[in-house]
Each structure stands twice: as C-alpha cells, then as structure tokens.
Amino acid sequence: MLLNLLSAPKTNLRSLTNMKILISLDSSSSSQRAIDFALSRPWAEDDEFLIVSVVDVDRGDMSMASAMTSPNKTFNSEAERIVSEAKELLHNYLPQHKLETRCLSGPIKQAIIECAKNWSADLILLGSQGRQGLNRLVLGSIAEEVLRDAPCSVQIVRRKFSRREDQS
Amino acid sequence: MRVLIPIDGSECSKAAVDYIKERPWNKDDSFLLVHVVEPIPVDIGIAYIPAAYTPDEGAAFTQSEALLQVVLGDLKSVLTNQIDTKVIAGPAKAEIVDLAQEWKADLIVMGSHGRKGFNRLLLGSVTEDVMKSAPCSVTIVKSAHCSKSE
Structure with missing residues (x-):
C-alpha cells in the first residue's frame, strides 16, 4: 500500500519549474528573513516574483502624529519603501527575473490570500511571525492563518539564513 | 542547506517529493528522508502490537x-546531492521536530496533509504542529490533488 506512492498520477496544476512566488513583507525582522532566504537560494530560470507589503490601517503600534492624521499616506509610504528596497535587492541577485511589487491594504491574512489567488501564486514566502508577534501566543499567527487558507504552497522562513550555512 | 523531508506515503507527501525533484538546489544541499512509524492508536480499535515496531525486524x-x-x-x-534515509518510531510531530533539531535541518519540506482515508483535520495537524514547533524554515507543499478533498 505504501508503495502506491509512485504510481500516483501527477496532478500539479502548474509546473514546478516555473513558479510564481509571492513574497510577503512587513517591517519586522522575521519578514527580513523571507527576503534573505530568497537572496540565498537558487531559483529556476522562469520563476517570477511578486513582492507585497500589506497596509493594515488598524495597526496600532505606530503612534506618530502623522500616522494619526493621515494614516494611509504614512503606512503606504512605509509599505512602498519596504517593497522597493526588497525589489532592488532581489533584482541585484536575480537580474534576469521578472519582479513585481504591490502594496496591499486590508486585514493582512485576507490581503495576502486574495493576492495569491488573483496572481495565481504557486508559493507564498513569508517570515514566521509578522508584526503582530509580540508574545508566544500570537506569535506567527499570520503565517499560520495564511498557511491554512492559502491556495498554494507556503514557505515559512524561520531563522536567520546565511550563505555561511550553505558552506558548512 | 540541510533539508528534512518527512514522508508518510500519502499523495501529499508525493507532492513534497515532486517539489524536491523539480526545484533547483545547490550542489552542497543535503537531504534526509524520514518516515515516522507511529504506534497505532487504540481508539480506532486495533491494539498496539509492539512486535511490529521492533527496529530492524518489525513489519512496520x-x-x-x-x-x-x-x-x-x-x-x-534527478539529484546528485547527498540523500540519506531514516526510520524512526514515535509520535510524528515530536519526532520530526526533534530530528530537525538534532540533524540541524535548515528546512523541512512536507505535504499539507497526511495519509488519506483518515480524518483530514487530524492528519493535517501533524503538518500544522511541525510548522509551529519546527526550529527551522518549513515549506508546506500544496498540490491540486491533495487539497481537493475539501
């Protein structure tokens, strides 16, 4: 029975050799790990990337005056900075690859899932805690929720990933 | 990078194997295929048979x-990389997490759900638990086939 494994029909919708990879970022260090991971690994020639950052206006951890008076502007520019910095890094690493960026708004999980569906992502790459990870209980809640509802594969990038580890 | 691949013989773990086969890897990446033999839970009506789980000779x-x-x-x-195999006995989630720690895995690649024919949520919970407790990155591979059973 266990040996049925190999006789199973190949049923992937899309090829694994040209994947659409959605990288979800925010300003946290765990999210930095997601981009570090992308920058340390080999990718297929035809892989495409979409780097997104979600602006969740319910976010209460930025109590600057500008955030109170014009939240959309403040958060949007932060999100834009995050995705454009990431795009530049990725472009330097993978100059031939198709890279896009997008700033999303709304509740983080829904925004990521929705975007993954619309863009037909094959893989979502994200850091393990996201910016709500203040204590162990909520730690990683976004990653878990995304995993549960994702229409595609999900990679949770957990610890600092370095090229050094590759050599060991 | 050290990649741990838990295999349970399900469609979903086949999806994880396909993922490993098709994606690019570095030459010095190494892989460890592991199958966890879990004692049969008594609550599905089959008694635990210790003899079947004896390492090296047990049927399991x-x-x-x-x-x-x-x-x-x-x-x-398809791969020329270092690939090893290991069979361990115990509760799947704990064994996979412990092994990831011991073997210093950088990444665990596994299917989104486990064996078919059982409660889907129950077995998906191994994946979910591993994802939560793993000391390293985790790739959860979903394929059309293995998520169709909703």
Whole structure:
C-alpha cells in the first residue's frame, strides 16, 4: 500500500519549474528573513516574483502624529519603501527575473490570500511571525492563518539564513 | 542547506517529493528522508502490537524502509546531492521536530496533509504542529490533488 506512492498520477496544476512566488513583507525582522532566504537560494530560470507589503490601517503600534492624521499616506509610504528596497535587492541577485511589487491594504491574512489567488501564486514566502508577534501566543499567527487558507504552497522562513550555512 | 523531508506515503507527501525533484538546489544541499512509524492508536480499535515496531525486524519498519528506498531511488534519478534515509518510531510531530533539531535541518519540506482515508483535520495537524514547533524554515507543499478533498 505504501508503495502506491509512485504510481500516483501527477496532478500539479502548474509546473514546478516555473513558479510564481509571492513574497510577503512587513517591517519586522522575521519578514527580513523571507527576503534573505530568497537572496540565498537558487531559483529556476522562469520563476517570477511578486513582492507585497500589506497596509493594515488598524495597526496600532505606530503612534506618530502623522500616522494619526493621515494614516494611509504614512503606512503606504512605509509599505512602498519596504517593497522597493526588497525589489532592488532581489533584482541585484536575480537580474534576469521578472519582479513585481504591490502594496496591499486590508486585514493582512485576507490581503495576502486574495493576492495569491488573483496572481495565481504557486508559493507564498513569508517570515514566521509578522508584526503582530509580540508574545508566544500570537506569535506567527499570520503565517499560520495564511498557511491554512492559502491556495498554494507556503514557505515559512524561520531563522536567520546565511550563505555561511550553505558552506558548512 | 540541510533539508528534512518527512514522508508518510500519502499523495501529499508525493507532492513534497515532486517539489524536491523539480526545484533547483545547490550542489552542497543535503537531504534526509524520514518516515515516522507511529504506534497505532487504540481508539480506532486495533491494539498496539509492539512486535511490529521492533527496529530492524518489525513489519512496520521493513515497510517503511521499502517506502524510503523507493522515494530515494526516485530522488536519485534527478539529484546528485547527498540523500540519506531514516526510520524512526514515535509520535510524528515530536519526532520530526526533534530530528530537525538534532540533524540541524535548515528546512523541512512536507505535504499539507497526511495519509488519506483518515480524518483530514487530524492528519493535517501533524503538518500544522511541525510548522509551529519546527526550529527551522518549513515549506508546506500544496498540490491540486491533495487539497481537493475539501
């Protein structure tokens, strides 16, 4: 029975050799790990990337005056900075690859899932805690929720990933 | 990078193996295929049979070894990397997490759900638990086939 494994029909919708990879970022260090991971690994020639950052206006951890008076502007520019910095890094690493960026708004999980569906992502790459990870209980809640509802594969990038580890 | 691949013989773990086969890897990446033999829970009406789980001679181990050899051959047909296999006994989630720690895995690649024919949520919970407790990155591979059963 266990040996049925190999006789199973190949049923992937899309090829694994040209994947659409959605990288979800925010300003946290765990999210930095997601981009570090992308920058340390080999990718297929035809892989495409979409780097997104979600602006969740319910976010209460930025109590600057500008955030109170014009939240959309403040958060949007932060999100834009995050995705454009990431795009530049990725472009330097993978100059031939198709890279896009997008700033999303709304509740983080829904925004990521929705975007993954619309863009037909094959893989979502994200850091393990996201910016709500203040204590162990909520730690990683976004990653878990995304995993549960994702229409595609999900990679949770957990610890600092370095090229050094590759050599060991 | 050290990549741990838990295999349970399900469609979803086949999806994880396909992912490993098709995606690009570095030459010095190494892989460890592991199959966890879990004691049969008494609450589904089958008594726990210790003899079947004796390492090296138990029926469960022999079958696991056979499964791993087939997957190993499959991977070796496309990858020249170092690939090892291991059979362990115990609760899947704890064993996978412990092994990831011991073996210093950088990444665990596994299917989104486990064996078919059982409660889908229950078995998906191994994946979910591993994802939560793993000391390293985790890739959860979803394929059309293995998420269709909703």
